[in-house]
Amino acid sequence: GAVVSQHPSRVICKSGTSVKIECRSLDFQATTMFWYRQFPKQSLMLMATSNEGSKATYEQGVEKDKFLINHASLTLSTLTVTSAHPEDSSFYICSARVTSGGVGTDTQYFGPGTRLTVL
Amino acid sequence: AQSVAQPEDQVNVAEGNPLTVKCTYSVSGNPYLFWYVQYPNRGLQFLLKYITGDNLVKGSYGFEAEFNKSQTSFHLKKPSALVSDSALYFCAVRGSLKKLVFGTGTRLLVSP
Numbered sequence: 001g002a003v004v005s006q007h008p009s010r011v012i013c014k015s016g017t018s019v020k021i022e023c024r025s026l027d028f029q030a031t032t033m034f035w036y037r038q039f040p041k042q043s044l045m046l047m048a049t050s051n052e053g054s055k056a057t058y059e060q061g062v063e064k065d066k067f068l069i070n071h072a073s074l075t076l077s078t079l080t081v082t083s084a085h086p087e088d089s090s091f092y093i094c095s096a097r098v099t100s101g102g103v104g105t106d107t108q109y110f111g112p113g114t115r116l117t118v119l
Numbered sequence: 120a121q122s123v124a125q126p127e128d129q130v131n132v133a134e135g136n137p138l139t140v141k142c143t144y145s146v147s148g149n150p151y152l153f154w155y156v157q158y159p160n161r162g163l164q165f166l167l168k169y170i171t172g173d174n175l176v177k178g179s180y181g182f183e184a185e186f187n188k189s190q191t192s193f194h195l196k197k198p199s200a201l202v203s204d205s206a207l208y209f210c211a212v213r214g215s216l217k218k219l220v221f222g223t224g225t226r227l228l229v230s231p
Contacts, residue, residue, distance in 0.1 A: 110155070
């Protein structure tokens, strides 16, 4: 299957600082990538859809100025958590879509996740 | 609206026994259904998907799922469970909204 990597796997930062998380599709090109957030013992919450070369589409309730997404190439999307606060501590997972028969039938492959802890 | 229900928070099964993880869905249009598995502190791994055709879909690691349109279900199954199958399993659906919506997950615990 397609491989998606994320870096870093774990990060601890001080409140008020910014943190950048990278998501790469290693063996395929992804015009669309997704960023999810997962709280303990809960499901994945879609934060935004990232399209290469254009602005990301954010889900309702997600602050676009706080969670900056850049999708500069077909293999790289970044999520920057700006002015992080303890409530931003979470598990962030990216996903890339492998295009096959169409948007509806495409399979999304997920990165290993990044655990962010804000002190 | 799209939604997925996984009615069981946890499923316990003995190694070697068959396992079933339940999933029901609600979606507008044709449903495209997926199963993913998550190991601790890891992302999701794709297991299988149903798009069209045969209602029984075979996937990775010996897992299979049966699509039942009348019951709007897509239960995950495996004939003989392994201890290494213990993990968190997510069912997901994509419908006319083109977004992948996940269930709350079911923890599978396979005992030796």
